[in-house]
Amino acid sequence: MTSILWFKRDLRVVDHPALAFAAAQGPVLPLYVFEPEYWAEPDVSGRQFAFLSESVADLREQLSRIGLTLCVRVGSVCAVLEHLRTTHGVTRLVSHEETGNAWTYTRDRAVADWARGQGVTWTELAQSGVIRRLNGRDGWAKARNAFLRQDQVTVPENAQGVTVPSDDVPALIQPDHCPERQLGGRQMALSALGGFLAERGRTYRGDMSSPLSGETACSRLSPYLAFGCLSGREVAQAGAARQREVSGDWAKSLKSFQSRLAWRDHFMQKLEDEPQLETRCLHSAYDGLRGDDRARREAWEKGETGMPFVDACMRYLAATGWLNFRMRSMVMAVASYHFWLDWRQTGLHLARQFTDYEPGIHWPQTQMQSGTTGMNTIRIYNPIKQGWDQDPKGVFTRKWVPELADVPDKYLQEPWRWERAASLAYPGPIVDVAEAARHARSKIYGVRKGQTFRDEAAKVIDKHASRKDPQGHFVNDRSPRQKRPDPRQRAFDF
Template sequence: MTREITVLWFKRDLRLGDHPALAHAVSLGRPVLPLYIFEPELWEEPDTSGRQLAFLQESLESLGAEIAGTGGALCLRVGDAVEVLSRLAGEAQVAALVSHEETGTLWTFERDLAVGAWARGQGIPWTELRQSGVVRRLDTRDRWAMQRNMFMAAPQVEVPQGLTWAEAPSDPWPPIDKPDHCPERQPGGRPMALSLLGGFLTERGQTYRKAMSSPVEGEWACSRLSPYLALGCISSREVVQATTARQSEKPGQGWAGSLKSFQARLAWREHFMQKLEDMPDLDRRNMHSGYDNLRGTDPERLAAYVAGETGVPFVDACMRYLNATGWLNFRMRSMLMAFASYHLWLDWRQTGLHLARQFTDYEPGIHWAQTQMQSGTTGINTLRIYNPMKQGLDQDPTGAFTRRWVPELAEVPDKHLQAPWRWEEVDRLRYPAPIVDVAEAAREARSKIWAVRRGDGFRDEASRVVEKHASRKDRHFVNDRAPRKRRAAPKKDTGQMSFDL
């Protein structure tokens, strides 16, 4: 390659449609090299898994097919990003580097700092563009919602016509030892994302509002777009605008409420991602320091939790389902995290890593903000200590879900299914006894959390957390007194509990 080129660095934006970085790269007037850097060190991080790697590979194949359809070829290079870019600059006259802004873990944050330093040292301008409602270098949350809504309302960026691609040889796909042990995970790629969006907006989404809390009904009624949004196979703006168009059609019964709830969760999704953008070590540090060193480690409890063998049937059923499918509806995700943090009193950084690996749709911004919120370490959110037996009765009233994923309980009568230790013939079961007393563990956890909240200086730091991270509708969450009435998780689902769509 002797002509000057612009390198378009794909990260978690694996599509051509509504791709501001592609449009900008083309506008510079040079041939564009579409580059994806596979970073082995990233895949050695403890939050990665084989199911995620397989989904990525399929999504890259889909992107490669898209690019090939416009006359180009995706260039895959393997290695450290700075080293890959340095080698590429030695092969071609790289005049500019263009990408989307990425909100990822501290690892990707530090990698981007290194790439930025390299680009400046080489005199290569690196332009990063927004692709979502997340705002880089946000100085105040006061105008965040307005900025997000303006971005979502702006016209989508069309795929440029007459693309002039540059080409460079690719490296072979690396032999990474991360097998995919997820037989029922979703397949990657943009075509599947578009198909799911269409099916949700015309058929499956009608019962979304009432069905999304159930692990049985939610499997069908939820959009299932989360893994495709996480890797950018489809943009959040595409989803928002398609939903808005469907709302304008005023479809029949049930649709209005469901689509309104879906739009709210799309907004909350980016609200949580903004937290990680503003606090890059959110996956490692308590949002409120008052909770530092509060919880410890217990290898036996952690092993039982990971395997779905806690002796609490609905918890185990949800974990086993997640392990097999890579997906779980939002309420059950919240319950799993809360059970680990409150009942098992495990540090969220341990259990959060396991869940991160199990989710095909792992989105760091949502995951770690929600992990902390469901563990009570933000200092600003209402405590939600779920009663897992009640959740089983409410969300799996027939017991079909629990019996499918915990077949050891096949003989247990319905009235004892969610608490088999109360059955007089429990000794017949090849199923463990509960590793904790659920009620007593909840009482102890609530007492410990509220003891921290009553501590000196708690409210001052909580106020700072609110100012930096909270929705402007959420300032009332700062409270230094325990609620008079103790209860399980609220029946009404709020956007703050949304992990998935």
Template sequence: MTTLVWFKRDLRVADHAALARAAAMGDVIPLYVFEPEYWAQPDVSGRQFDFVRESVEELARDLAALGVPLVVRVGRVVDVLSDLRDLLGFESILSHEETGSAWTYARDLDVASWCRANSVAWEELAQSGVVRRLNGRDGWAKQRNAFLRLEQVDVPAGTTGPALPSDIVPRLVAKDHCPERQRGGRQMALSLLGSFLTERGQTYRKDMSSPVTGEWSCSRLSPYLAFGCLSGREAAQAAAVRQREVKGTREGWGGSLKSFQARLAWRDHFMQKLEDEPGLEHRCLHSAYENMRPRTPDAARLAAWEKGETGIPFVDACMRYLDATGWMNFRMRSMLMAVASYHLWLDWRVTGLHLARQFTDFEPGIHWPQSQMQSGTTGMNTVRIYNPVKQGKDQDPAGTFTRRWCPELAPVPDQFLQEPWAWEGADKVLGKTYPAPIVDVLDAARQAREKVWAVRRGGAFRDEAKRVIHKHASRKDSQGHFVDDRDGKRRKAGVTPAKDSRQIGFDF
């Protein structure tokens, strides 16, 4: 029996349930399709394309070592499948489930329709803690944790498959300038996982909030998890082994690894939101917020934010850093979105697309729920309006990060670095070598807070918010651990209401 294995966001051979099952059944046709229509979507970028291409190249080498050459094609998936079926006559397809964008969801519907029309059996297997066709969040944590405890899946020895030619892959999206982008591929993922668990992660809990320390202390695994070079189960189980090794020590490892495991769980939690409600990519989770902000953004404000020229130093430094690296630590991701949504009063759908393109690790299931959460449109999260001046002082106290990415501020004394407009010599810099702030930080925050809270008043708002909470809110205890809350029963003492506001972004 010959089975086609369709690779998507699972660019690895280890812990790959679809590949392992297909290999146990007979010959395997491993397939990856570069889809021109996908790479024309507004949420993708050259940095992501390059990362994926590098990862696919490494996947091809790993599969060749197993004796099953990867088939790489360019085109529409249904057209590629038709060509391969005419050539080889396969009758079954295996792949992993994908919680992706509206475009990939529609693409999968087309594939399902093609399979039915051509009598091809297509089965999708889970590769994360996300659960399909879930009715509310009660019991989700138990299912997620059970999946994470399952033994990793190995490809059996002696795997075979036909040797087929692959297409030459053209550049399908314009190259963007990202000189410090992380390189794709599983070997880099394993290297980062190893160095994080044995060296860099020791101060993760303390250092992950600042871009100064987070660049080193965060795991940096997010793009490899997003495109499946590493499975979430691999990361969680490796961390669990390390937790047992360091148990009882006083070196900071225990707390840091606990935080890392929690963030892996929160990753699945947020992806579950998009799985349960795909429309939240395009519409506010709570409908009362739908027309709160103008759908057509203020072009000048949007451009200033995108270019890192808002005149708010720490915001600009973070945006310029993101542009150059394709990565940002969790708190600063949240701040960038919050400043855009509150201080600049820009719609999350527009700013979310820009950040999606900037992040090498763009994961729709995390990105869109987080974009809404940081913009205050979910109806269930605490409204969190960052003060970017305070964030700069707290997270970059020496000013090293801000000065590196905003060199125009060199003449500004340290005490005024995060608010140069308060310096008596501001006229020497602002509006000349560095822009004046496009908004008054405190006044803009005040106005935004008033507008958001005005929407939250009234019984109709609360009724819809209850429905959102039942479907999407976390069930976690006072320590931030996911728990099960079955059958609508009251929570036991010590368990907090469902809130996600402390979990403010994903970078690992």
């Protein structure tokens, strides 16, 4: 009996439970569908389409080495599946579970309806520590760690395949200019993983916060994990193996890396449990709190806010498709607090900018950095201080904001204080940094008063907050301590 193996965000053959399952049932028809409706959504971009196209081409090569031919189609998944069902008599569909955006969630429900209506058995398998239909966070960390300790799934040898002609794939979205974007595909992913574990990760713990040092010290695996060129399990196990070989700062850096992998699954679980996170404040008291000042938003998007370090980060992101975590937090927080912009609009812009856009991480983080969860610490970054702290010599700022080339070092992060500021081809700050922070703090803390707020916050914590020991849970920690948080606690920051 032929099984359609539907690839989504799992573009590999290594540690691929759905592939192993389908191959064990009989002939396999591997399928990837480019969906025009998806590429019309407001949270996707040309840089993501280019990365995906490269990864699908690489997947085709991977499959050919085990005797399978990838069928690539363009159109609605339900229409493609129905055509293959009628022409090849397929009665089984196999795929991995996916925690995607609202559009893919709706599409998957449509596929489920199609499968039931046509008598097709759809088997969805887990490929990460994210758990479907979770009844609560108690015990989640233990279950997640147990999944990551399991042996990786073996690649089938000499699998039986069904060959079906592919479509030509047009450009489904306007290309965008991202000259320093990472390239897609498993070979590029393995190169990044090998380089990180062999050398680049040595200073990860100390260097990941700065965009200058983080560019090389960070793993740079995020787009490959987002599109499934690597499995989270193989990355965690490779990191754990390397961790056993090293000591000192090396070991501490890899321990921090394992913690980040755990947090990755933790945040994806939030969106899995609450799909409305993409469009609604996690705590309802924050709905309607902010608006959309278009002039401020466009200045932020273009890197023309008059705040040098913020502008440098936004321009760097536009050119590379990547930004280290701390700076992602800062640019989102500045947009939400200093510019008082609603997270839904600014979150869409950042989603399009990130080559590694992973909805399950992006939207919970967007809300957390905007202070709308009701349970996280309110963190209002000082963008001037961040510039001095993370770019003390001004190398990063001057590279990406060349208009400031002649500004003396002591004025670099506050060029409006320089006596020759009027001569610069660079705008003044669009808000007063200190005054905007005071206004935001007053507004955001004003919402957090009263028993009604606390009662809803306690429910949010019960459903979404980490139960782990704050010291961290790692793939090689076999005895994680479990702890239910006090509903009044707010420090669940990533």
